[in-house]
Amino acid sequence: MTTGNEHYFVPEPSRWPIIAVVGIFFTLFGVVLAINDVASGSVVSIFGLAVLVYLFAGWFGDVIRESRSGSYNGQVDISFRQAMAWFIASEVFFFAAFFGSLFYIRTIAIPSLAGEGHLASSHLLWEGFRDVWPLLMLPDDSAYVPAREAMGPMGIPLINTIILLTSGVTITWAHWGLKADRRGHLVGGLAVTVALGCIFLGFQVYEYIHAYEALGLTLKSGVYGSTFYMLTGFHGLHVTMGTIMLVVILVRSLRGHFTPKEHFGFEGVAWYWHFVDFVWLGLYLFVYWL
Known part of the structure; x- marks a missing residue:
């Protein structure tokens, strides 16, 4: 498609959207089966995840090849930036829904059950x-298992907060190195950021094991247990996705794919990582401290 004197790149019809639907369907269908104690659920989910891995490798590979071939111009770059901005906006609302649920539970639902507020009859x-x-715990002890203790803000949560804040600094340092055409700073900053992301995930796994075994904190430990694991678990999933994207960008940087003027692939991942950092600060404040 031509606009004025510029040619806007339009890719050929692709099989990837159909493959994406197949992967998402089998992944979610397997989860539903597993929740309902169907033995084949995990196998179906693993198949769906394998399809999604193939999807991302193939689709992103096509985009990288198109970018390297010079098919993209300034207008395409603007489109990518707008798309990434809308994607992050959707993620903001995703987490806003969970924070909103936590706010409703703590300021409206629980007080009303105790006879306070405009729903006092509850x-x-x-x-x-x-x-x-x-x-x-909830009053119906037969259906819920009370935890012995809630997660405190010190220890691993505080360490993970420092780790993520530090990773925000290191990826910014890598960005400065890229714009200054200093490959050593770029690769070093990215490598440290990837390492910090992996360390964060390792600490979170240890925290979950500690919560289950030492504190008795499970998804069935009242509304606190369910909101704790939903919020921190989804954030951990986003950290995992972000770390994988950082690894891809690190490999591309080692291959010299980015220049000081053309590097939106790096910037998009950096935006996402800063978003992950910001969400964690909210989690640390409202889930661990308050």
């Missing part, structure tokens, strides 16, 4: 219910 549902947080 206290009739459970006699003697008290407004406490973290709520580690």
